[in-house]
Amino acid sequence: MIFIDFLLAFVIGGLICVIGQLLMDVGKLTPAHTLSTLVVAGSILAGLGWYQPLIDLAGAGATIPITSFGNALTTGAIAEAEKHGWVGVLTGMFEVTSSGISAAIVFGFIAALIFKPKGKVN
Amino acid sequence: MDQQQYQQIEDQITPPTPYFKNVIKAFLVGGLICTIGHAITYFYIIFFDFTETTVGNPTAATMVFIAMILTGLGLYRKLGQFAGAGSAVPVTGFSNAVVSAAIEHKTEGLVLGVGGNIFKLAGSVIVFGVASAFFVALIKLILVTMGVVEW
Amino acid sequence: MVIIFKTKPSIIACGAVAGPLEKKSVFYSYFDSVVEDERWNQKTNEQGHAMMIQEACNIIMKKANITNNLDIDFFLSGDLVNQMTPTNFAARELAVSFIGMFSACATSVSSAIVASLLTELGASKYAIAGSSSQHNSIERQFRYPVDYGGQKPETAQWTVTAAGYALIGKHDPKLPSIVAGTIGKVVDYGEVNPFHMGGAMAPAAFDTISSHLKKRNQKITDYDLIMTGDLGKIGLKILKAMFAQTGAKQEELDIFRDAGAEFYGEDKSFQSGASGAGCSASVYYSYIEQQLKTGRYKRVLLCATGALLSPLSFQQGQSIPCTAHAIEITME
Structure with missing residues (x-):
């Protein structure tokens, strides 16, 4: 059972990355365009209520890809909108955050203190 | 030789993008990164009192931390060359974009360099994430108000 | 437009220096010097870039037995960094008549053409011409931070860390x-x-x-x-x-x-x-x-x-x- 659980995380996570790869190779998008597209896709899926079932199914296979970032923000905004109506759509934007962003800022800052750019090929 | 003739020669000689190979590599590495993430969620659920709904945050933070170390050691760049979207799409790729920009601009100082450039690459993801969340929530609210859908 | 140089200016001496990764180059044994640190032991990539240019010029002067900077009439050079600051900063140290030249990676030759013209005119006895690039400072300006994990296609190329300069002067039948x-x-x-x-x-x-x-x-x-x-x-x-x-x-x-x-x-x-x-x-x-x-x-x-x-x-x-x-x- 636990094996199926991990397998689902692997396959769903891998497939989301495959979509990203196709956007880059076939769609000729830059990485920034690709990731922005995936984030927007995550938001839309969250709006349709389809992202949570994906998380229930695949766990980290759905929470680790960047699409989950759009999902987290949208789910937060919708929850606020449900509670407070029109005002909630706005205030929701100030409430919702993503741990990925905060962590990246903190660790990015720390990394800048510790590391030097490498620029070595091998 | 005009532009069209040249285009033909160029297309003939330029090696085609190895679509299949790239997709396989992205699938395997992307899947593997998610599997590691999955193992970390179990770690936090079993050893700390996180639940399935709250475990997302520490997991993402841990993955971001691992990616920071790999980026600083110059290893994430090599992984990226191999895996393409497989290492760019997971949150670790977001971390790599932030951390590499921060390290790169250290020479311009902590405020103008690191602070000013840390989101040089990853900023668009945040902008589109937040903006799309706003619009999706707005549309949903309108649809609910109109009685088309329910919360 | 083709220019014929009737006086056939000669390449009197050359200086080529490269970074640590360029030890892998098939031309490695022909370079005059290779430095172990990509930044030439400076604080920033751009300062290292400027040091590399200075070193190439110093090698040329040594080879041509020129002891005083002021014997160099012109310095014609360029690089790829915004406003060519590394070249400008190297020119500050060299302190001779200088024009920054930009033809991107074709600057190695465009500068030599101008140097030959000045020599042909009789305005220059010794002119240093050439160009340089430093991997880290170019990549981060044109593409991504060097530690960013982007996938490069097979058609991509690697910016070298190297500088090549030539001292161009009057015709000498024993020289190119x-x-x-x-x-x-x-x-x-x-x-x-x-x-x-x-x-x-x-x-x-x-x-x-x-x-x-x-x-x-x-x-x-x-x-x-x-x-x-x-x-x-x-x-x-x-x-x-x-x-x-x-x-x-x-x-x-x-x-x-x-x-x-x-x-x-x-x-x-x-x-x-x-x-x-x-x-x-x-x-x-x-x-x-x-x-x-x-x-x-x-x-x-x-x-x-x-x-x-x-x-x-x-x-x-x-x-x-x-x-x-x-x-x-x-x-x-």
């Missing part, structure tokens, strides 16, 4: 001499992919080489070697295919070589090969000069290629304008 030069047009066949510079630049090289041969009334076989700057492996193939289509035979095509394609040998981690303003400069002003001096080559055409794009022009969706400049060097 510049007999003609062609200042190229800007050619743009609509390539938009910044990871396919070879494909963008090949038409410019084709244009410059063909017009040089035509105006000089020469055949490809009049040359022992026609060497382009940094088309890379794929760009060189494209250039050969263009000449093949105009009727060049295999033995003629074999005369074409490319500094960037050969720079890192067959190492796949450098994709299509080397690029950067230091690529052609460090090969021309070390390996080629030495081959001419030993008499292995009697007549060569060096055609450096440059992609005149900026990060802004790319983001604004413009295609990549390219240029190529050529000098014809003979050894008596």
Whole structure:
């Protein structure tokens, strides 16, 4: 059972990355365009209520890809909108955050203190 | 030789993008990164009192931390060359974009360099994430108000 | 436009220095010095870049027994960093008459053409010409931070850390001499992919080489070697295919070589090969000069290629304008 659980995380996570790869190779998008597209896709899926079932199914296979970032923000905004109506759509934007962003800022800052750019090929 | 003739020669000689190979590599590495993430969620659920709904945050933070170390050691760049979207799409790729920009601009100082450039690459993801969340929530609210859908 | 240098200015001495990774270069043994630290033990990449230029100039002065900076009449040089600050900062230390030159990676040759003109005019006894690039400072300006994990296609090229400079002066029959030069047009066949510079630049090289041969009334076989700057492996193939289509035979095509394609040998981690303003400069002003001096080559055409794009022009969706400049060097 636990094996199926991990397998689902692997396959769903891998497939989301495959979509990203196709956007880059076939769609000729830059990485920034690709990731922005995936984030927007995550938001839309969250709006349709389809992202949570994906998380229930695949766990980290759905929470680790960047699409989950759009999902987290949208789910937060919708929850606020449900509670407070029109005002909630706005205030929701100030409430919702993503741990990925905060962590990246903190660790990015720390990394800048510790590391030097490498620029070595091998 | 005009532009069209040249285009033909160029297309003939330029090696085609190895679509299949790239997709396989992205699938395997992307899947593997998610599997590691999955193992970390179990770690936090079993050893700390996180639940399935709250475990997302520490997991993402841990993955971001691992990616920071790999980026600083110059290893994430090599992984990226191999895996393409497989290492760019997971949150670790977001971390790599932030951390590499921060390290790169250290020479311009902590405020103008690191602070000013840390989101040089990853900023668009945040902008589109937040903006799309706003619009999706707005549309949903309108649809609910109109009685088309329910919360 | 072809310029014939009647006084045949000579290349008196050359200086080529490179970074640590360039030990992998097939031209490594021809370089004058290699530094272990990419930053030349300076605080920033750009300062290291400037140090590299200074070192190349110092090597030249030593070789030519010039002890005083002021004996150098002109310094003509360029690089790829915004406003060419590394070159400007190196020129500050050198403290001689200086004009910054920009033809992207074709600066190695455009600067030599101007130096030859000044020599021909009698205005210059000693002029230093050349160009340089430093991997980290160029990559972060044109592409991504060096530690960013983006996937590069097979057509991508690796910016070298290297500088190549030549001291150009009055004709000396024992030394390689510049007999003609062609200042190229800007050619743009609509390539938009910044990871396919070879494909963008090949038409410019084709244009410059063909017009040089035509105006000089020469055949490809009049040359022992026609060497382009940094088309890379794929760009060189494209250039050969263009000449093949105009009727060049295999033995003629074999005369074409490319500094960037050969720079890192067959190492796949450098994709299509080397690029950067230091690529052609460090090969021309070390390996080629030495081959001419030993008499292995009697007549060569060096055609450096440059992609005149900026990060802004790319983001604004413009295609990549390219240029190529050529000098014809003979050894008596």
